Amino acid sequence: MPDGGRIPTNLRTLMILEILGQGNRAMTATEINAQLGLPKQTVHRLCATLERDGFIARQGNSKRFYPARRLRLLGAGLLHSARTHIIRHQILTDVAASVRETVNFAVPADDGMSYLDRVETDWAFRIQLPVGSHVPFHCTASGKTFLASLPAPSRETFVRNLALDAHTDATLTDPGKLLDELHQTAERGYALDQEEFMQGMVAIAVPVMDTEGRFLAALAFHGPTQRVSRDSAVARLDVLQQAASQLSHAILLDD
Numbered sequence: 001m002p003d004g005g006r007i008p009t010n011l012r013t014l015m016i017l018e019i020l021g022q023g024n025r026a027m028t029a030t031e032i033n034a035q036l037g038l039p040k041q042t043v044h045r046l047c048a049t050l051e052r053d054g055f056i057a058r059q060g061n062s063k064r065f066y067p068a069r070r071l072r073l074l075g076a077g078l079l080h081s082a083r084t085h086i087i088r089h090q091i092l093t094d095v096a097a098s099v100r101e102t103v104n105f106a107v108p109a110d111d112g113m114s115y116l117d118r119v120e121t122d123w124a125f126r127i128q129l130p131v132g133s134h135v136p137f138h139c140t141a142s143g144k145t146f147l148a149s150l151p152a153p154s155r156e157t158f159v160r161n162l163a164l165d166a167h168t169d170a171t172l173t174d175p176g177k178l179l180d181e182l183h184q185t186a187e188r189g190y191a192l193d194q195e196e197f198m199q200g201m202v203a204i205a206v207p208v209m210d211t212e213g214r215f216l217a218a219l220a221f222h223g224p225t226q227r228v229s230r231d232s233a234v235a236r237l238d239v240l241q242q243a244a245s246q247l248s249h250a251i252l253l254d255d
Contacts (some may be wrong), residue, residue: 026064069110087250092119095243099236101223106142113142138164139171141205142218144191148182149215170195200225204233206240208247219244
């Protein structure tokens with residue numbers, strides 16, 4: 001690490017954001033500085049500034065920081081940049097042509113999963129959830145994919161602090177049952193929504209991961225039960241998994 005006194009303040013700030021963004025847990029200023037070697041007071045001051053400006057937030061009442069809404073919005077904006085968007089949308093178009101259902105690309109936000117991109121099916125009878133829609137974590141395939149990607153202790157804390165509202169009779173509103181479902185989801189590598197968010201709709205989702213195995217987004221398709229069942233959705237899992245791999249490379253290797 002270069003001499004901390006010679007690193008410009010804006011670069012120090014970016015380095016702190018990079019460390020938090022690449023981590024899989026909340027970190028104290030001291031833990032962040034273990035990777036930087038800057039003066040202790042400098043790191044504490046920069047963390048306080050980033051917290052004030054909404055880029056990072058404290059985990060409860062602790063001294064640990066995690067990426068906050070403004071930083072997540074910045075990341076989502078980068079995912080929506082022109083060249084990446086074109087490549088991503090083409091991959092989604094190919095998936096939609098293969099599965100013949102609506103395909104979604106969703107990222108986590110404060111209040112659920114946000115649809116960043118989608119390609120509609122050509123069927124006249126379809127379920128519309130436009131780009132920009134927010135859907136719950138606990139009862140959607142994309143949301144459960146994100147929850148399942150969290151380390152088990154963080155997953156349990158997250159679930160037990162969620163409002164597990166019932167959207168249909170099939171919604172899992174018991175934290176223990178939902179955690180069991182998320183454990184299975186993590187093991188098998190995909191999530192299902194079996195009329196849990198919307199009666200008459202089935203969905204399946206897989207994670208889009210970075211090179212370190214960290215969650216970037218969820219790739220999903222959904223359709224009405226008249227056309228899509230659990231078994232028929234799982235039968236097309238390989239199409240989603242291949243596309244998720246393509247998306248990962250397209251996002252991470254974009255120049």
